[in-house]
Amino acid sequence: MSWCILCHGYMQEQVSWGILFGTDPVPAACEPCLEKLTKISGPRCSRCSRPMEEERVCGDCERWGAGVLDRNLSVYSYTDSVKEIMNLYKFRGDAELVRLFETDIRTVAKQLPKKAMLVPIPLSIERLQERGFNQAELLAKAIRRPILLPLERITSEKQSKKSRRERLAGGPLFKLSSDHLLQGAVLVIVDDIYTTGNTVYQAARLLKDAGAASVSSLTLIRG
Ligand SMILES: [Zn+2]
């Protein structure tokens, strides 16, 4: 017997060969709850996965320019129901919730380069202590590829008090934490959400400067 981790309703025991043999995860939520996770489908920006009328490179990506980030893959659109679920994920402190995304994120991760190593976006020490886990790291673990932690978040009291506009224009978010051998590495940044692209681009630029051969990103949500 199992219960949906979102609505706590009783779930009919689902049996498939994949579940029996342990290759498919046991669903964490009931069908109606899982349907609230809006997968990105149809035409999108070929570089950042933003849903579009037609497949092309969006204006934001043109502004960022080529050469730093190869592309961003995302799993879900930022709909109201996805927002609701993400708020639970962030603030309930329930690492269990990552099970919701496991199957979908692994399906998208099949598009990653074979030799890719994952670089989760770090939280500041303060945020990590407050939350108890780093959601980006949990997502990276669900993808089941080697994980590197070369980034460290630069914290300043002022950072959180700044408006979004100031933050966009503002100083660096990360530094390299130690001498990691990144020369020639194929890296994929992992984060929960891609909004303006600022976080991912800042991280990508550092990794590229440290010698990474290519950097792309996989984010759960395209905001
Ligand atoms: Zn449910």
Ligand SMILES: [Zn+2]
């Ligand atoms: Zn784009």
